[in-house]
Amino acid sequence: MDNIYQPDLMEIAGVRQHTPDVKSVKLRFQDPNRAGSFDFRVGQFGIFSAFGAGEATFNICSSSNWKGSIEFCFRKVGRVTEALWDAEEGDTVGFRGPYGNGYPMEAWRGKDLIFLGGGIAMPPIRCAIWYALENRADYGDITIVYGARTVGDLVFVDELDEWARHPRVRVIRCVDPGGQTPDWTGEIGFVPTVFERADVPAKNAIALVIGPPIMIKNTIPVLERMGGAMSNVYTSLENRMKCGVGKCGRCNAGPVYVCKEGPVFTFEELRAIPMDY
Amino acid sequence: MSARISREDLRKLVAEWLAAGKKVFGPVRVKAGLELYAPLDSAEALLLDGWIRPANSIKELVFPRHEALYGYRILKNRVELVDLAAEIPEQIAIGAHPCDAAALAALDKVFNWDYRDEFYNRRRAATTVITMACAAHDDQCFCTSVGLGPEAERGSDALLHERDGGYEVRAISEKGRILLGGLAGETACPTAQTSGANTPPRRFDSAQVAAFAKEHFEDPYWAERALACLGCGACTFTCPACHCFDMVDEGNGREGVRARNWDACQFPMFTLHASGHNPRANQGARQRQRIYHKFVMYPDKFGEVLCTGCGNCSRNCPVGLGVLPAATEIGNG
Amino acid sequence: MSGSNGFEPKIVAFVCNWCTYLGADLAGTSRLEYPPNVRILRLPCTGRIDTNLVVKAVEGGADAVLVSGCHPGDCHYNAGNYHARRRWMLFRELLDVLGFDMRRIHFTWISAAEGRKFQHVISEITEQTRALGPWRAYEAKAEIDHRGGLVGQAVSPATGRAGPAPALQAPAPLAEQELRDLARRLLGAGDVKVVIGYGAAGPVFVTKAADVERLVWNEGCQANLTTYLKRKEVRALGKPAVVVKGCDERSLVVLEKESQIRREDVRVIGMACDGMGQEKCAACDTHEPRFADERVGKAGGQGGKPAARYAAVEAILAKTPEERLAFWSAEFDRCLKCYACRQVCPMCYCERCIADKNRPQAIDTSPHRKGNFAWHIARAMHLAGRCVGCDECTRACPAGIDLRLLNLTLARAAETQFGYRAGMDPAAEPPIGAYSLQDKEEFIR
Structure with missing residues (x-):
């Protein structure tokens, strides 16, 4: 029987700890055939499981150009993530996916890209950044504004440095006021404010905004003031999911199943339909 | 050709099915005042009169409240998955109502768009639904407001009409024809005999319900309507069409199962994010969701209302809510 | 020595850290032999041993359960064992009505000096359990009396719901x-x-x-x-x-x-x-x-028959434990885990219910028999000495489960053991959260 709920078994190939409660994990398919045939689009997500604890939904935060493995990133907040936290290299976890629509990277070609992220929302942006850098000629200027509550809450910090070394890439780091350390060289302030100060041409750019609801809420007006079109401003919704395949009803928001029609939406779409997210 | 079967012969038929090892579900009186669809242990347990409709639905035949999806065994750092999908025996629902059967036709769609859910499909394939046209209705019935009726055929494999102390039998699908063989006729039962006593009046216009839900998404109406709502799942769990589910791991450190259980949009935890953010933060939003899903979202996606007018949500609601009171208010513009 | 069929009972012992655990330790260091059938789980204090744990042990396949702590007066935390004793008094009555085999649930006081008592208790329980055979509490055949149920309920014509027809004393x-x-x-x-x-x-x-x-x-x-x-x-x-x-x-x-x-x-x-x-x-x-x-308004002065308050409990206790277990298995098999019972209850106000917590998962969320027994036992215990008997849970249950009988069982226990009825006297001390040195403990070895 074809079982759409049955996961692939994955071996943990590497673990990186980013903050006291955030880790990213690299997985390899245990079945070599599956490893060879697996493909996904950046922006898609997976359902990851620790056997005995359950499943949880995370973006696949690696680039789709990286063959042979996938990565995901999580904060330790519940039963499943605690079990994943305790898993070590060589252990087995489950993966179902890829699910969802992903970013329309082809449609973004030729445009400037603006990535605005807050806190743990870096991973779903990271996959798009790497993809764009690996296809550098396809995209215009890239601006990354990434903020967190404190310096210690920033994730993938080493990669921020790496991205900044690429041509036509501007990386702006910021922390909330009071979240800085004495040696902090980045900006101090919230993402929307810092972004507005940075004065990035937004008129014809694609913007990807992911973060806590309050950050998104305050960033959208800034983008509008800067001339960004809502049809060019994207986000990735994080509705709670169980099945990932449009059955269980949990991610249902207004007229859509976020797991199938999302998780990536433009703000033009989000404004047109009544939704709870 | 229409065919008839006496009440005695109907029970005999059930007894034959049981003797042949088939699983037969039908309405039974569990205790005074409580009728449920349940597996019949004898043909005598089948309840043929004296009730409007059971407090549950036949969806459990195709979508059980608890179902193991697969097992796992943990051996050091390796995991082995175990196929737990046992053979599904042939099962028959006898005495289902049109509002139960029609729900299966709706469920077929969600369980098969894009990804095909074989847990559902194999149970569905093993199930034959023999529907009993309704002889009566109560003030919670509203099938006629959602495009159905006491003799609606949708989702049924055969239909029984009570006539002169027996039943007229008509096969609707190939499955029904195979199960009933020569017992069933093919022609439509003469509707002229429909007294009307079995037909609830049209209580609202479902298109108006949809329009209100769409246009008044943020209306304070929902919060006011939901004040009495206690946030339990009695409405969704007894609904023939509600199909939301949860997925859980149960077991010990060495082995266990991953299973799915019914879940309800009325529970606050249903949409609660790990971050503490809840997109549907109050009961009003949850009540709206149930109406919106049934009258807007599902029809937009799958072409039919996800409500068959059975009235179970209101009958089972301890505080008098459910689809009908809301739909009556917003669907009578 | 094993039973003729090779059955070796599994016994789970929840013991307190300060007395019984040390008693077990002493038995070991004194080289007192006792059967290896017991699995010891050490907790800080008997006062901290949730009754859910006992249920969990039965779910997990224990053939007998022992809960043991310090003798009265010896509690490391002064009164943990007195509080535990009260809970056990209520818990036992509940399990009894449910038809659990009470010969398999044991309570003892064993001090740090009583290595020999530990040895005796374990040996005795092991032998007794071996004679009883495996405990298949959750495999009972669900049986319900179709002729009207064990405790019949009529449907209300007004609401179509369970509950006898209203008396129709003219609406006032x-x-x-x-x-x-x-x-x-x-x-x-x-x-x-x-x-x-x-x-x-x-x-x-x-x-x-x-x-x-x-x-x-x-x-x-x-x-x-x-x-x-x-x-x-x-x-x-x-x-x-x-x-x-x-x-x-x-x-x-x-x-x-x-x-x-x-x-x-x-x-x-x-x-x-x-x-x-x-x-x-x-x-x-x-x-x-x-x-x-x-x-x-003014009531007509027709008093009820308060003496018959617990008649339903007494009726079910007249059945054998096997019959009771079969009855409850049938009742709980209908449970959908819709939580109408909890949501409608005025006393259920926890910000997050234990049934919604998963670290640890005290109660399986699945509506299978184990999960349903665990839920209804936990719910009843959390209402012990608190339930005022409004029967809203029973009225709300779409599956018609006779929840009132569980609440009534504990109300009866609270009244007979502690002379307490919830919500009757604002000045009375609730049974849970208090204790008396005179609390009966004939069931504790």
């Missing part, structure tokens, strides 16, 4: 008018912002004096409206007046005792009531409200 139009006038006055004067009352089709929340005609008083007013005092959407409406019957009023007493409401923040409208035709009404002794701020 005078009382209804009086109630509306009162509500109009309270709302008009701004004394309260909302009147929580009965409407024609369910509870109503009247916020304007002009809307008081929505209030009704008739034989369909079964709900216990005090449950709305805990709901945040209702609280947001402002100071409430709540319509209660004498029985519902008891929940206010408990809620106040548990600091869930401040009495002065709620205006209580007490309705005299001759019964709503529910099972509980037959044994009612609270026809008149006793603590209400406002009183409406």
Whole structure:
């Protein structure tokens, strides 16, 4: 029987700890055939499981150009993530996916890209950044504004440095006021404010905004003031999911199943339909 | 050709099915005042009169409240998955109502768009639904407001009409024809005999319900309507069409199962994010969701209302809510 | 020595860290041999041993369970074992009514010096359990008496729901008018912002004096409206007046005792009531409200038969444990885990219910038999000495599970053991959270 709920078994190939409660994990398919045939689009997500604890939904935060493995990133907040936290290299976890629509990277070609992220929302942006850098000629200027509550809450910090070394890439780091350390060289302030100060041409750019609801809420007006079109401003919704395949009803928001029609939406779409997210 | 079967012969038929090892579900009186669809242990347990409709639905035949999806065994750092999908025996629902059967036709769609859910499909394939046209209705019935009726055929494999102390039998699908063989006729039962006593009046216009839900998404109406709502799942769990589910791991450190259980949009935890953010933060939003899903979202996606007018949500609601009171208010513009 | 069929019982022992665990240790260091069938789980104190753990052990396949701690007076934390003793007294009565095999659930006091007693107890339990054979508590054949159930319920023609037909003591139009006038006055004067009352089709929340005609008083007013005092959407409406019957009023007493409401923040409208035709009404002794701020109507003076209060419990206890287990298996097999019982209960106000917690998963969320037994046992235990017997859980249950019988079991235990009835006397000390040195412990070895 074809079982759409049955996961692939994955071996943990590497673990990186980013903050006291955030880790990213690299997985390899245990079945070599599956490893060879697996493909996904950046922006898609997976359902990851620790056997005995359950499943949880995370973006696949690696680039789709990286063959042979996938990565995901999580904060330790519940039963499943605690079990994943305790898993070590060589252990087995489950993966179902890829699910969802992903970013329309082809449609973004030729445009400037603006990535605005807050806190743990870096991973779903990271996959798009790497993809764009690996296809550098396809995209215009890239601006990354990434903020967190404190310096210690920033994730993938080493990669921020790496991205900044690429041509036509501007990386702006910021922390909330009071979240800085004495040696902090980045900006101090919230993402929307810092972004507005940075004065990035937004008129014809694609913007990807992911973060806590309050950050998104305050960033959208800034983008509008800067001339960004809502049809060019994207986000990735994080509705709670169980099945990932449009059955269980949990991610249902207004007229859509976020797991199938999302998780990536433009703000033009989000404004047109009544939704709870 | 229409065919008839006496009440005695109907029970005999059930007894034959049981003797042949088939699983037969039908309405039974569990205790005074409580009728449920349940597996019949004898043909005598089948309840043929004296009730409007059971407090549950036949969806459990195709979508059980608890179902193991697969097992796992943990051996050091390796995991082995175990196929737990046992053979599904042939099962028959006898005495289902049109509002139960029609729900299966709706469920077929969600369980098969894009990804095909074989847990559902194999149970569905093993199930034959023999529907009993309704002889009566109560003030919670509203099938006629959602495009159905006491003799609606949708989702049924055969239909029984009570006539002169027996039943007229008509096969609707190939499955029904195979199960009933020569017992069933093919022609439509003469509707002229429909007294009307079995037909609830049209209580609202479902298109108006949809329009209100769409246009008044943020209306304070929902919060006011939901004040009495206690946030339990009695409405969704007894609904023939509600199909939301949860997925859980149960077991010990060495082995266990991953299973799915019914879940309800009325529970606050249903949409609660790990971050503490809840997109549907109050009961009003949850009540709206149930109406919106049934009258807007599902029809937009799958072409039919996800409500068959059975009235179970209101009958089972301890505080008098459910689809009908809301739909009556917003669907009578 | 194993049984003739090679059966070796698995025994789970929950022991306290300070006495019994050291007693077990002493048995070991003294080289006192005892059967290896026991799995010892050490907890800080018997007072900290949740009854869920005992259930969990049975679920996990234990053939017998032992709970053991310090002798009375010896508790490391002064009184943990006294509190535990009280809970066990109630818990045992519940398990007994459920039909659990009480020969497999053991309680002892074993001190750090009693290595020999530990050895004896374990040997004895092991032998006894071996003779009993494997415990298949969750494999009972679910059997229900189709001729009307063990405890029959009639359906209410008014609501189509479980509960006997209303007695149809003529609805009191005078009382209804009086109630509306009162509500109009309270709302008009701004004394309260909302009147929580009965409407024609369910509870109503009247916020304007002009809307008081929505209030009704008739034989369909079964709900216990005090449950709305805990709901945040209702609280947001402002100071409430709540319509209660004498029985519902008891929940206010408990809620106040548990600091869930401040009495002065709620205006209580007490309705005299001759019964709503529910099972509980037959044994009612609270026809008149006793603590209400406002009183409406006068009861006909027909007393119930309070002596028959626990007749249903006694009826089920007349059955054999096997019959009881078969009955409850059938009842719980119908449970959908819709949590209507919890949501409707005025006493269930936890911010997050233990059933919704998963670290650890004390209760399986699945609506299978183990998960359902665990849930209903936990619910009953959490209501022990608190349930006021409004029977809302039973009324709300779409599966018609006889939940009232569980609550009644513990109410009976609280009354017979501690002379306590929840919500009757505001000055009385609740049985849980208190203890007495005289508490009976004949069941503890």
